[in-house]
Amino acid sequence: MQKSKVGLDFQRVAHAKQVAANIAAEVQQFVNNYTTVAVERTICRLLGVDNVDENEVPLPNILVEQLKEKGALGEGILFFLGNAMVETGLQPQEIAEKIADGQLNITQLPVHNRSEIEKKLQPVIDQSIVIIKERRLRRENYLNTIGEGTKPYLYVIVATGNIYEDVVQAQAAARQGADIIAVIRTTGQSLLDYVPYGATTEGFGGTFATQENFRIMRKALDEVSEEVGRYIRLCNYCSGLCMPEIAVMGAFEGLDVMLNDALYGILFRDINMQRTLVDQYFSRIINGFAGVIINTGEDNYLTTADAFEQAHTVLASDCINEQLALMAGLPEEQMGLGHAFEMDPQLENGFLYELAQAQMTREIFPNAPLKYMPPTKFMTGNIFKGHIQDALFNMIGIWTNQGIQLLGMPTEAIHTPFMSDRYLSIENAKYIFGNMKNIGDEMEFKEGGIIRKRAQKVLDDTIELLEKLEKEGLFTALEKGIFGDVKRSKTGGKGLDGVAPKGENYFNSFVDLMKLKI
Numbered sequence: 013m014q015k016s017k018v019g020l021d022f023q024r025v026a027h028a029k030q031v032a033a034n035i036a037a038e039v040q041q042f043v044n045n046y047t048t049v050a051v052e053r054t055i056c057r058l059l060g061v062d063n064v065d066e067n068e069v070p071l072p073n074i075l076v077e078q079l080k081e082k083g084a085l086g087e088g089i090l091f092f093l094g095n096a097m098v099e100t101g102l103q104p105q106e107i108a109e110k111i112a113d114g115q116l117n118i119t120q121l122p123v124h125n126r127s128e129i130e131k132k133l134q135p136v137i138d139q140s141i142v143i144i145k146e147r148r149l150r151r152e153n154y155l156n157t158i159g160e161g162t163k164p165y166l167y168v169i170v171a172t173g174n175i176y177e178d179v180v181q182a183q184a185a186a187r188q189g190a191d192i193i194a195v196i197r198t199t200g201q202s203l204l205d206y207v208p209y210g211a212t213t214e215g216f217g218g219t220f221a222t223q224e225n226f227r228i229m230r231k232a233l234d235e236v237s238e239e240v241g242r243y244i245r246l247c248n249y250c251s252g253l254c255m256p257e258i259a260v261m262g263a264f265e266g267l268d269v270m271l272n273d274a275l276y277g278i279l280f281r282d283i284n285m286q287r288t289l290v291d292q293y294f295s296r297i298i299n300g301f302a303g304v305i306i307n308t309g310e311d312n313y314l315t316t317a318d319a320f321e322q323a324h325t326v327l328a329s330d331c332i333n334e335q336l337a338l339m340a341g342l343p344e345e346q347m348g349l350g351h352a353f354e355m356d357p358q359l360e361n362g363f364l365y366e367l368a369q370a371q372m373t374r375e376i377f378p379n380a381p382l383k384y385m386p387p388t389k390f391m392t393g394n395i396f397k398g399h400i401q402d403a404l405f406n407m408i409g410i411w412t413n414q415g416i417q418l419l420g421m422p423t424e425a426i427h428t429p430f431m432s433d434r435y436l437s438i439e440n441a442k443y444i445f446g447n448m449k450n451i452g453d454e455m456e457f458k459e460g461g462i463i464r465k466r467a468q469k470v471l472d473d474t475i476e477l478l479e480k481l482e483k484e485g486l487f488t489a490l491e492k493g494i495f496g497d498v499k500r501s502k503t504g505g506k507g508l509d510g511v512a513p514k515g516e517n518y519f520n521s522f523v524d525l526m527k528l529k530i
Contacts, residue, residue, distance in 0.1 A: 042286070054256040095123060137521055179229060190244070190434070193233060195248050197220070197221050204254065221248050230246055247268065270304050273307075273310075273350070292336065297523055345380070349377055351384060353384070353387050368462070370412040413452055
């Protein structure tokens with residue numbers, strides 16, 4: 013039986029997870045009855061629909077917008093596209109092009125029977141399933157042949173705005189020792205209700221997430237993986253209004269890690285909660301099937317709320333994110349649940365409190381490749397102090413066996429990191445990870461001491477919060493601002509007009525196929 017270094021009562025942990033499961037089950041009841049424009053556009057992409065019209069509007073948007081305008085979104089794109097395939101003999105891409113040219117309205121065609129529609133769709137569905145399976149096998153083959161870095165994986169960002177410049181910086185970071193390259197998305201992309209098309213060379217604070225950009229970067233990282241003899245993982249963001257669409261583009265192009273939180277878009281981008289919770293379900297089904305590790309965003313709570321006082325909200329959100337992911341068929345081994353080293357450096361014994369929380373989180377989610385986030389809130393621009401803050405963060409990362417260590421930069425709060433900044437951060441982490449490799453195996457924590465008491469208190473506060481959430485329901489809790497001190501309305505925010513109740517003709521074959529890992 014698992015023994016807790018910080019004195020956790022695992023029956024209490026099991027209770028916390030059961031309460032979180034009850035909260036997630038109520039959310040899932042809602043999710044099962046609705047679809048969104050993003051879900052339906054994702055299905056278009058799974059059926060091979062791609063490219064843009066003469067005005068650079070993506071064809072999946074044009075297809076789904078036709079359904080929405082005709083009040084037929086709830087019947088689902090699979091029904092209408094499959095029916096159009098039977099009626100016209102055309103493939104989905106050809107149908108989309110005719111709709112874009114104004115030659116076809118798929119909501120007005122004679123309706124064929126369901127079995128005929130499903131039979132016509134099956135080869136196209138099978139084809140996309142095979143593509144994603146092959147991409148997953150390609151990753152697994154690399155891991156089995158050239159191997160990978162040891163955990164915690166060293167995770168660094170590139171964010172030039174130009175995908176070709178990102179490639180140069182990403183390959184340099186891999187040669188310096190990085191294990192995961194995250195291409196930061198351009199500011200505001202999460203609020204676009206479409207995915208831009210093709211390679212991009214202009215972005216602000218990051219680079220557009222597009223399928224072509226994914227392909228370019230994955231190819232570059234495959235090249236450098238073979239050069240350094242270590243598989244380099246690629247990370248991007250499938251959060252925001254196009255969450256499941258970007259998930260499937262990543263699945264097609266062999267991404268390994270995706271930022272994919274159930275609550276982040278609601279709290280920090282004011283995206284409507286109904287829209288986000290429906291979208292996250294399908295996106296996680298896709299990520300689970302593709303073997304992609306998701307990263308959740310609990311660390312962001314601590315940028316708006318106090319990290320010492322509100323630590324239990326992070327753990328509560330981790331528990332809910334875990335249960336929602338399990339409902340989507342995503343295994344624990346692919347859950348990069350988030351937490352962070354964000355306490356005020358002036359806090360007496362802050363290191364001990366941070367250590368308590370990191371060890372507690374590691375024990376509560378033993379199979380998850382936890383994503384541990386560096387100090388950002390109290391980085392001042394003093395690069396020497398910042399480098400020490402990052403060193404303390406790295407000590408806790410190796411001590412508590414975190415899965416993914418997102419490296420802090422000494423120039424945090426000054427500018428987007430240069431290659432030299434990343435070099436210093438990677439050097440810092442490698443030095444500490446090597447020098448302190450087995451410290452976690454050697455150290456025990458004093459009975460009744462600061463660390464044990466802190467871990468137990470955070471768990472107790474988490475259970476109290478989860479029980480409150482269970483009584484009120486997640487939607488109400490979000491309206492009351494329980495997470496990150498941010499209040500959101502159930503009918504407010506962006507994207508609600510893209511949500512529709514499922515109609516009697518609705519079906520989505522990909523859900524069952526991907527959840528069963530067929």
